[in-house]
Amino acid sequence: MSLPRLRKLLKPFLFSVLVVMLFFELPTSFVRRFRQDSDGALDFATLAPPPAATAEHPKARPPRTQAPLGKHRYRADGLVETNLDGPHPIYELISRAEQEWEAKLERASKTLDEAVAEYKRRYSRKPPKGFDLWWSYVTEHNVQLPDEYDQIHNDLEAFWGLEPADLIAIQQENESKKDSYTIGKNDSGVIEVLTYAFDDGRYDQLIVGSRKIVEMLRQVEDYLPPFRMTLSPHDGPNRLTDHGVKEALLGAVEGRTYLDRASLPKIRTLGWVSACPPDSPARLKKINLDNPPPRPLKKTFIYDHVRTMDPCNHPDLFHHHGQFLSHNSGPSPQHVIVPEFSYCSTTIHHNIRVPVPYSWVEDILPRSDDPEFDDKIDERLMWRGSNTGMFHSSTSRWEHSHRDFLVSYTNDLEGTISVLEPNKTRMEKVGEPRELRKARVNPAVMDIAFGGKPLACSASTCGLLKEIYPFRERQSIREAGNYKYIIDVDGNGWSGRFKRLMTTNSMVFKSTIYPEWYADRVAPWVHYVPIQVDLSDLHDALFFFRGDGNGDGAHEHLSRKIAVAGRKWSKTFWRQEDLISYFFRLTLEYARLMNLDREAMSYSD
Numbered sequence: 001m002s003l004p005r006l007r008k009l010l011k012p013f014l015f016s017v018l019v020v021m022l023f024f025e026l027p028t029s030f031v032r033r034f035r036q037d038s039d040g041a042l043d044f045a046t047l048a049p050p051p052a053a054t055a056e057h058p059k060a061r062p063p064r065t066q067a068p069l070g071k072h073r074y075r076a077d078g079l080v081e082t083n084l085d086g087p088h089p090i091y092e093l094i095s096r097a098e099q100e101w102e103a104k105l106e107r108a109s110k111t112l113d114e115a116v117a118e119y120k121r122r123y124s125r126k127p128p129k130g131f132d133l134w135w136s137y138v139t140e141h142n143v144q145l146p147d148e149y150d151q152i153h154n155d156l157e158a159f160w161g162l163e164p165a166d167l168i169a170i171q172q173e174n175e176s177k178k179d180s181y182t183i184g185k186n187d188s189g190v191i192e193v194l195t196y197a198f199d200d201g202r203y204d205q206l207i208v209g210s211r212k213i214v215e216m217l218r219q220v221e222d223y224l225p226p227f228r229m230t231l232s233p234h235d236g237p238n239r240l241t242d243h244g245v246k247e248a249l250l251g252a253v254e255g256r257t258y259l260d261r262a263s264l265p266k267i268r269t270l271g272w273v274s275a276c277p278p279d280s281p282a283r284l285k286k287i288n289l290d291n292p293p294p295r296p297l298k299k300t301f302i303y304d305h306v307r308t309m310d311p312c313n314h315p316d317l318f319h320h321h322g323q324f325l326s327h328n329s330g331p332s333p334q335h336v337i338v339p340e341f342s343y344c345s346t347t348i349h350h351n352i353r354v355p356v357p358y359s360w361v362e363d364i365l366p367r368s369d370d371p372e373f374d375d376k377i378d379e380r381l382m383w384r385g386s387n388t389g390m391f392h393s394s395t396s397r398w399e400h401s402h403r404d405f406l407v408s409y410t411n412d413l414e415g416t417i418s419v420l421e422p423n424k425t426r427m428e429k430v431g432e433p434r435e436l437r438k439a440r441v442n443p444a445v446m447d448i449a450f451g452g453k454p455l456a457c458s459a460s461t462c463g464l465l466k467e468i469y470p471f472r473e474r475q476s477i478r479e480a481g482n483y484k485y486i487i488d489v490d491g492n493g494w495s496g497r498f499k500r501l502m503t504t505n506s507m508v509f510k511s512t513i514y515p516e517w518y519a520d521r522v523a524p525w526v527h528y529v530p531i532q533v534d535l536s537d538l539h540d541a542l543f544f545f546r547g548d549g550n551g552d553g554a555h556e557h558l559s560r561k562i563a564v565a566g567r568k569w570s571k572t573f574w575r576q577e578d579l580i581s582y583f584f585r586l587t588l589e590y591a592r593l594m595n596l597d598r599e600a601m602s603y604s605d
């Protein structure tokens, strides 16, 4: 080889060495800064180093001459960026998540006094009236992690900044909004649907969702103050937030005061990004839905799942999810904030989420339909479901909607995909990813298809869907029980099957944009594996656990561990009692918020 040619070949290599060296220093300072920025919950710098050997590689030792391993970069947006000179990031993600989870369990309040003190520490105010009754429920029913209800706080905090009389008026005005129903206590103190606003003929269909919610609240109705709670009967949220309005309200909360509705700032009609801060990635670069963002170059993984659900920091979500795609660049935001509840919500809507009782299952029965992890024979990643998520027609951008993308991406046979080597120990550099032919990888490791027939489509598009996607028979629970690895994705709204999947002995991968009621009491990488909506980490994560097409590089002991922990979580943290505990506490908070005298509705010890 001639010298100039060699130089030319080496140039990019030398450059990347330089880049790697630069990055080598960066992560530590970033972690330090991040530690200061965050609320102290994620103290990465103090976490112990990982153990030296794994079950798969019991004799692994770092070669004596090897340079120290590079550090991965934990970004404020919830993703960790892989340093190829560091070990495979999943080792660290699991160890960290396990330690944080243990610490959370450890520090949980054990008495009412401790819980009150912790409440005041977190939220700088007294708990709501009835908190002691709620605490009795929690202790009687063995509800775990009683301090971890930040989701309720996040959902309600901005409403604290609005004059209570205005908030009450807004709620009343919206009780008659089409497609809503209102529950509360009637004059005999019984919880029921108090009013509804549905088009003629739609009552039976739209009221269904109220039944189990009413049933659930009735179990604690004697302890609940009067309230009127308006809910949307649809799958998704509908109240887009205006960033300026929300900031003004949160500013008022900080100053321990509130604004009246007339003094709220004017909204900015920018579509979805109305909800985003002016300096957020979603606002800095114009979003062009006809031009999907390029696939990410760096290998990233989720370490904080809820943070990655925020489309203001992850504008690619506008391109990859039916929740957003179905309204193109988005509706106008609300002029005020409207206290309307919904079955799920996103970080840019201000609908208040309820714990949805619909997906609850006691267990997978008969248990023989769900063999032990090691007895499951199929090691491909499984998914079956309908092509919901958005309507499919010649004028809608359904190709990139989350379910369509899942099926097309995992069945794609053209070109190559780069995957991190799963067979490196935690003491080795993970190194450059390998380029693998999709035609070899996807059929070997994926069993993902739509079930049944195309729906949510115009007549001509239905035909097209049938041609381009695999549609297979729906699977029974028993058939699903054969798979070690299952992925869960959103549908028209939140995924109703997560509870069921978590109750199996399979390991669950989950991709979603809806933070749910259990978000503070579950740990990704301990109970399930979080996957980005663009699926850019899917093959890497799957290979890490199950190995490559031949199973080489598998970490099955970790898969088994997560599968077992997931099922245990489902049976301990997502019981009827856990749903009720959340709804109980949420209702106490909401009743105080909607009262002219919020102080009188606070708990005094």
Ligand SMILES: *[C@@H]1O[C@H](CO)[C@@H](O)[C@H](O)[C@H]1NC(C)=O
Pocket (backbone or CB within 6 Å): 169, 170, 171, 173, 174, 176, 177, 178, 335, 336, 338
């Ligand atoms: C909901 O309340 C807001 C604020 O009061 C009001 O502007 C809006 O018209 C109401 N919506 C409906 C459909 O009644």
Ligand SMILES: *[C@@H]1O[C@H](CO)[C@@H](O)[C@H](O)[C@H]1NC(C)=O
Pocket (backbone or CB within 6 Å): 186, 187, 188, 189, 190, 191, 192
């Ligand atoms: C309250 O609701 C219960 C259950 O639906 C009903 O039996 C009762 O008559 C209602 N009371 C009033 C005053 O409407």
Ligand SMILES: *[C@@H]1O[C@H](CO)[C@@H](O)[C@H](O)[C@H]1NC(C)=O
Pocket (backbone or CB within 6 Å): 421, 423, 424, 552
């Ligand atoms: C890991 O897998 C790659 C590709 O199959 C192979 O070339 C390499 O030798 C393996 N490394 C180890 C440490 O087994």
